[in-house]
Amino acid sequence: MNTKKDHLIHLPALTDEIIKLLENLSNTAGVSGNENAVRAIVRDEIIGFVDALHTDALGNLIALKKAKIENPLKVLIAAHMDEVGFMLVEKESDGIFRFKVIGGIDERALPGKPVQIGKNQKPGVIGACPVHLSTREERERILAVDSLRIDTGPGTSDIQPGEYGTFATKFMRMGPSICGKALDNRIGVATLIQLIKYCPESIELIAAFTVQEEIGLRGAKVVAFHYEPDVAFVIDCTPANDQPAWDESENTRYKTKLNQGPAIYTSDGRTMYDYRLIRYLTSICEDYAIPYQIRQPGPGGTDAGAIHLSKSGIPTAAISVPGRYAHTAAMIVRIADWEKHFQLMTAALAHIHADVLKADR
Amino acid sequence: MEEKTKIKEFLCEIISLSGISGYETPVTNAIATTWEPLVDEVRVSKIGNLYGIKRGSPSKDGKTKRIMLAVHMDGIGMVVAKVSGELLYFAPIGGFDPRILPGQCVTIHSQKGEFPGVIVQLAPNLLSESYEGKPVPLDQLVIDTGLDEQTVKAIFQVGDIVSYANLPQELPSDCIAGHSLDNRASVAAVTQCLVELQHFHHQWDVYAVGTTQEETAFLGGATSPFDIQPDLAIAIDVTFAKGPGADGWRTVALESGVSIGYGANLHPMLFNEMKQLCEQLDIPYTLSPQPLMSGTDADPIQITGAGVPTILLSIPLRYMHTPVEIISIKDVMRTGHLMAEFIARLTPDFIEKIKWEDEQ
The missing domain is CATH 3.40.630.10 (Zn peptidases)
Structure with a gap:
């Protein structure tokens, strides 16, 4: 042609x-x-x-x-x-927020990750129940997003529902690859x-x-x-x-x-x-x-x-x-x-x- | 610099290092460097325990009593179990919930150096079943290093240690998030105790001990009291802080101060002494019931030799055994301060004066 x-x-x-x-x-x-x-x-x-x-x-x-x-x-x-990312939708207690996923994130990729919130990328985490306090049956089920929270630490009154969040991973080189x-x-x-x-x-x-x-x-x-x-x-x-x-x-x-x-x-x-x-x-x-x-x-x-x-x-x-x-x-x-x-x-x-x-x- | 800021910086330094059970050396060295100017002698035992010895003022009879502050330095991690093409399969070191793994950034410690990697779950059609709506089991998760198959084959081998790579996050209100805060937060508390002891007169010899392999076999907790033969021991570890996914009688609030262990592993009269001291000094504290084993170094220490009167102090921590544990520096400082005040009050006849309830 x-x-x-x-x-x-x-x-x-x-x-x-x-x-x-x-x-x-x-x-x-x-x-x-x-x-x-x-x-x-x-x-x-x-x-x-x-x-x-x-x-x-x-x-x-x-x-x-x-x-x-x-x-x-x-x-x-x-x-x-x-x-893809998150939005904080409800403040549950001091520094602890319910959130919803924006875009196609597999829920199984969420727990235990550092995240950053808002314009200034303030630090937070998506925590998970300590393994010592969960049963084997519980661990065979996924940690659904509704059971997870974003935790920005106590004393974060300046973070409000409606703010967006992302994973906190920093860009890096890995030999012939890049990761971010x-x-x-x-x-x-x-x-x-x-x-x-x-x-x-x-x-x-x-x-x-x-x-x-x-x-x-x-x-x-x-x-x-x-x-x-x-x-x-x-x-x-x-x-x-x-x-x-x-x-x-x-x-x-x-x-x-x-x-x-x-x-x-x-x-x-x-x-x-x-x-x-x-x-x-x-x-x-x-x-x-x-x-x-x-x-x-x-x-x-x-x-x-x-x-x-x-x-x-x-x-x-x-x-x-x-x-x-x-x-x-x-x-x-x-x-x-x-x-x-x-x-x-x-x-x-x-x-x-x-x-x-x-x-x- | 304010003491709190110094301790925070030290804690951030030691949670940026790897110190997986059995492979504690990087973190041992950093702790030794910080303890060196604070103690009279630093020693590493033949299995890797770190001993920082600060001598008390000599007593009249020349027999100085010894208190041991046992704090485990090791953290949980993983080990390469199979090299498969460009991917690494792995096994756990210590106990954790595999559901936190997909997407974690890790460091693989090969004989050729340290390399970054990511723990990932493969597409459903590549797994033994699709695991739709279910967690992918640990033995089917893999590490991708971004390297090609040939390079992977040349660099990695079964047995290479894997540690979490995420860096500390400083949260408001003096809180820190990161991996291995279990039990580096307690290492920081012992360090703060040593700092405060610089200004205190104390009669007992103080043995600050960084123990190894608490997360796997209590190796350090079992062997260090044999080396030291303490008259009294305090184990310092972390306990469950209330938060998402953690509630109930085993949890205490974050920032609620020192949690003092009570139960068969711990000496009840020493528990009382600690509690009274907290009241006297106005240090916030909570009670941590341990109906059976405490699951800390206190368990092996208590039954070493002819038995050691043992106390357990714990720092509240959220999301234990995940890479995003959270602690409050305030609780670290309080724990360090309480130990320093306790040590300063120890008289040569302290142990003789401790009476069981039915002997009083």
């Missing part, structure tokens, strides 16, 4: 500076509905590189880069800023910040840092409606369940694998992705010798689920960085997978052209 690749561009590397930016983004709190602190970092990073910057009614941050040609292709790239509480999807955010800097002059770029993805793709829905792009790319994270099975039988349901490069979606729980864009992306990978993998079709979803349904429909693709243990205190991602993802997106953006969508659908 014709991808208009007259000449290959130089692919940028993932520098320590970009990893440092991710560290800052991952350590910052931005639970769905309260993405302020993340948005502030993004705004500071991109303000000198864009033609217009807008925060909409939901809190989506949209950066526009104008093309230098007439009737350019309008390309939306969306990366959600929000992360909010790599899903600050990796996408960090990547999109870079992509703005590599945008070609032949397209109009709508770079959308979306909100509320984790609670129903709500931010992306209004962005797609308002900006009405010709084509959309969603960048996110996706599970790599590629560890060996307990009985050492073949693991056939791994979703994606680490070290195999960016994961391109064909279908998930929300979207049948546009095959013209899938072919475009795989051909870019082949031309640039970027390793890639097709995410195993199955449940799950990305902002594409909302975007592709907008107005008369928007051809949409999604490309994720594979990672393990998303939505827990500590997600792990291979740096090499992120770099290949960043390079694929840079090249895909450099060569995107209206002809890509000319094929029948």
Whole structure:
């Protein structure tokens, strides 16, 4: 197919500076509905590189880069800023709060974790009953979120119900990997910040840092409606369940694998992705010798689920960085997978052209 | 610097170190460094107990009595049980509830150095059953180090020790959250006692003892009194503070002061002495009934040699044996202060004067 690749561009590397930016983004709190602190970092990073910057009614941050040609292709790239977390809902006693989970956190990942609360990330913990005081029967049941409390310690009268919380895990390097509480999807955010800097002059770029993805793709829905792009790319994270099975039988349901490069979606729980864009992306990978993998079709979803349904429909693709243990205190991602993802997106953006969508659908 | 701030800093230092039962050395060394200027002699026994000896003023007959302050230094942790591809399976050291494990950041102590890892539960289709709505059992949880299979194979082996890696969190009202506060909070209390004894005249020799392996076999609690042959012993440990998931007769309020043990393992007349001293000094205290074994170093100490009159002092702590235990520094200071005042009042004939109820 014709991808208009007259000449290959130089692919940028993932520098320590970009990893440092991710560290800052991952350590910052931005639970769905309260993405302020993340948005502030993004705004500071991109303000000198864009033609217009807008925060909409939901809190989506949209950066526009104008093309230098007439009737350019309008390309939306969306990366959600929000992360899963908690909200304090009731003060039960001095420093002890009932809380609710925001987004898809497995209850079993909650007990015994350090957390941080509110704008100033004040310390707290999710405690658990001492093992000495519970029975064997009790330990065979899960500690349901309704039985757990966030404890900020006595004398914390300045913490009130309504405040948001996250796990307190600090970003760290682990050899070829990185680990953090909010790599899903600050990796996408960090990547999109870079992509703005590599945008070609032949397209109009709508770079959308979306909100509320984790609670129903709500931010992306209004962005797609308002900006009405010709084509959309969603960048996110996706599970790599590629560890060996307990009985050492073949693991056939791994979703994606680490070290195999960016994961391109064909279908998930929300979207049948546009095959013209899938072919475009795989051909870019082949031309640039970027390793890639097709995410195993199955449940799950990305902002594409909302975007592709907008107005008369928007051809949409999604490309994720594979990672393990998303939505827990500590997600792990291979740096090499992120770099290949960043390079694929840079090249895909450099060569995107209206002809890509000319094929029948 | 205020004494409380110093103790808080010391406590944060020693809960940032690993000291798993049987592998206490990192924390032993840090405690020894802090005790050294406070005592006349520091010694480590052949199985790892730390002895800080502060001599009392010599008595006329040259026979000085000995009080032992026993505080276990070790904490719970894990040990690598199987290296499987890039993942590590593990077994517990000490007792804890596996439901707190998924998502914990840990440090693996290999012969090649220290490496970070995360305890994780794998996707349902990779487990022996899906465990939908049930806790994943400990033997199916794994540690992911972020390293590839070859590197993992070269670095780790069965038997490598695993400790919690989360750093201390300072909460308002002088509370601290972190792992191993059971029993480093009590180590801090004994340290505060030694600090206060610098300004006190005392007649008894004081043996501050950091014991080993309390969480597994009471190794230090069983062997240190044999080495020292104390005339009187205080075991200092933590007790259950009321809070989410903990209520009832075994719990006391956080920040409620020293909890004094009462029961067969503890000497009832010494219990009375301690209680009266708290009243006299206006130190808040609670009673901690121990109907059977106290589950502390007091149990083995009491039955060492010809028997040792033993007292148990406890510091209230929330979420025991999780990495997010919480204690109040106020309770640590109170416990340290009470011990210093008690020691300063010990006369050479203190033990002879202690009479059983039916002998009075």
